[in-house]
Structure formats: C-alpha cells, structure tokens
Amino acid sequence: MWEYKKILEFPVNITKPNLKFASLLISAIGGYTGELNASIRYFMQAPTMPDLVGRNLLMEIATEEMAHVEILFAMMEGLTKNQTAADYQAQGVSSMFIEHGKGIYPSDSFGNAYTADYFASTGDVLTDLSEDMTAEQKARAGYEHLMSMTNDPEILGPLSFLREREIIHYQRFAEALKYYQEKLGKEY
Amino acid sequence: MGVMFIKTLNINSQPFEFDNDLEKGFLKGSMWVNLYSPFKYVVDNIVPKDSLDQAIYMLQVYNFAKIELTLYLSTHPENEKAFELLKKINNERDRMCDYIEGHHSALSSGSSILDGYFKYPMPWSVK
Numbered sequence: 001m002w003e004y005k006k007i008l009e010f011p012v013n014i015t016k017p018n019l020k021f022a023s024l025l026i027s028a029i030g031g032y033t034g035e036l037n038a039s040i041r042y043f044m045q046a047p048t049m050p051d052l053v054g055r056n057l058l059m060e061i062a063t064e065e066m067a068h069v070e071i072l073f074a075m076m077e078g079l080t081k082n083q084t085a086a087d088y089q090a091q092g093v094s095s096m097f098i099e100h101g102k103g104i105y106p107s108d109s110f111g112n113a114y115t116a117d118y119f120a121s122t123g124d125v126l127t128d129l130s131e132d133m134t135a136e137q138k139a140r141a142g143y144e145h146l147m148s149m150t151n152d153p154e155i156l157g158p159l160s161f162l163r164e165r166e167i168i169h170y171q172r173f174a175e176a177l178k179y180y181q182e183k184l185g186k187e188y
Numbered sequence: 189m190g191v192m193f194i195k196t197l198n199i200n201s202q203p204f205e206f207d208n209d210l211e212k213g214f215l216k217g218s219m220w221v222n223l224y225s226p227f228k229y230v231v232d233n234i235v236p237k238d239s240l241d242q243a244i245y246m247l248q249v250y251n252f253a254k255i256e257l258t259l260y261l262s263t264h265p266e267n268e269k270a271f272e273l274l275k276k277i278n279n280e281r282d283r284m285c286d287y288i289e290g291h292h293s294a295l296s297s298g299s300s301i302l303d304g305y306f307k308y309p310m311p312w313s314v315k
Binding site: 003004005006007008009010011012014052053056057060061064070071073074077078081143144147148153156157159160161162163164165167168169171172174175176177178179 | 202214216220229231247252259260262265295296309310312313314
C-alpha cells in the first residue's frame with residue numbers, strides 16, 4: 001500500500017500563467033511518453049517479474065512516476081492560475097477549455113485521451129524490461145521537446161529534473177535487464 | 189535453421205559514485221556524478237521563501253537521496269555501502285519530517301501528531 005505525504009518530490013514555483021504551454025505540458029501527464037503511462041506500465045509489469053530485483057525496482061519506479069504526475073499538477077496549476085475562458089481564447093487554446101474547463105484530463109497535446117494501449121505487459125521479463133528502457137528514452141525525448149518550447153526558468157527547472165530522472169531510470173532498467181540475461185543465460 | 193542470438197546491448201553496472209553534496213545532486217536530479225547529463229538548463233539554486241519552505245526543501249533533499257539509493261539497491265542489493273548510507277539518510281529524513289510536523293503541520297494522516305493535517309494545503313496548490 002501507499003501512504004500519501006503532502007510534499008512534492010521537487011519544488012515548483014510558477015508565477016506567470018501560460019495557457020499555451022499548459023496545453024503542451026498535458027502530454028507529459030497523459031501522452032504516450034507521459035508519467036501516468038510510465039507508472040501504470042511498471043505497476044502492471046511488477047507482479048510477473050521473476051524475483052525481487054525486478055519487483056522491487058518496478059514498484060519503486062512506478063511510485064516515483066506518480067510523484068512526477070504530482071509535480072506536473074503543480075506546474076499545470078501555476079500555468080492556469082486565475083485564467084478565464086477569455087484568456088484561453090486569446091491564447092488560441094479554446095478547445096482545452098471547451099473540453100475540460102480547468103480540469104486536468106490525461107491526454108497528449110493533440111487532446112488524444114490516455115490509453116493503456118500505449119504500453120505492453122507481456123509476462124516476459126526480457127521483453128518488459130527492454131520496453132521499459134525504451135519508455136525512459138521516449139520520456140527523455142518528450143521532455144527535451146517541451147523544454148525546446150520555452151525559455152522560462154520557472155518551467156525549465158522542474159522539467160530538467162524530470163528529464164534527468166528518465167536517464168537514471170534507464171540505467172536501472174538496463175542493470176536489471178543485464179541481471180536477468182545472465183540469470184536466464186539468454187541474450188536476445 | 190538454428191536460433192540466431194543477437195547481442196544487442198553492452199550494459200555496464202553503475203559503480204557506486206554517490207554525490208556527497210546532497211543538495212547539488214537534488215538540484216541536478218541525479219545523485220550520481222557519472223550519470224548526470226544536462227540539457228538546455230541547469231538549476232543553480234532554489235531559495236526558500238520562509239522557514240517552513242526551508243524545512244520542506246531539506247526534507248525534499250533527503251527524500252530524493254532516499255529514492256536514489258533505493259533504486260540503486262534494487263539492482264545492487266549486496267552493496268553494503270549504499271545500504272548503510274540509506275539507513276543514515278532515512279534517519280535524517282525522519283528527523284526533518286518530525287521537525288516539520290512538530291513546528292508546522294503533520295504531512296500525513298498516519299502521523300501520530302496529526303495536528304494541522306486536514307488544513308494543510310495540497311503540495312501542488314499554488315500559494
């Protein structure tokens with residue numbers, strides 16, 4: 001089980017609303033590279049890992065990814081704070097307001113809803129860990145794309161933290177894959 | 189036709205090179221000197237607004253070190269250095285959590301102090 005603690009993993013302090021960027025950032029929550037997808041993927045794959053190396057690692061990273069969703073909530077709140085329907089219209093993101101008001105809906109930046117079709121859970125440890133490594137690289141690239149869209153340090157700070165986490169997770173998944181390759185005597 | 193084995197990856201286990209400057213590692217998003225690879229922007233510092241903010245920040249730093257060591261130990265369960273360091277970090281983390289809960293508000297509904305928890309804002313709310 002989990003016990004909720006009211007602290008963010010990394011501080012967020014966004015003082016300037018930016019609805020256009022909010023409409024892009026939603027992808028980091030609900031897109032195929034997003035944190036929700038990452039968390040659900042690892043959570044679903046964890047029970048069929050062959051031993052505690054994979055089970056421990058996937059549960060811990062699934063948990064951290066949920067903390068990343070929370071960081072993105074804080075960013076979304078700062079980017080949309082005190083904004084009206086007219087502000088959404090003026091910034092060219094009316095659709096976001098029409099569909100969801102100020103609500104956070106997990107989708108990509110086109111508005112495509114989050115779907116579990118974004119990941120696989122095969123019960124095959126080598127396949128799942130290879131997918132997890134790919135997922136971390138996709139997420140790193142996703143953050144770089146988002147970071148390329150702004151020069152605001154209040155936005156870039158948390159995004160740089162989230163991006164670096166993908167690099168660390170990639171390394172850990174790679175180590176787990178190597179461990180199972182050696183254990184199973186398979187290299188494919 | 190036999191099975192074709194394709195060697196696709198040459199994976200190195202990461203040596204234990206933990207950044208002793210916890211705050212620096214936290215700001216980078218990596219406690220590992222050899223895994224840090226910045227892109228476009230580097231967070232130099234974060235200046236807390238008040239004493240509560242400062243305490244939360246310190247808790248975040250210890251919490252992050254705990255996450256990093258836990259992930260490392262998941263794939264290096266025999267590393268005693270990492271294990272002993274995690275114990276120390278968890279101690280500091282508990283201490284900082286107790287300080288905040290004693291001086292400001294409980295952060296979890298499981299806290300024995302509990303005071304303030306239900307009125308304490310969610311961590312994502314903007315002041």
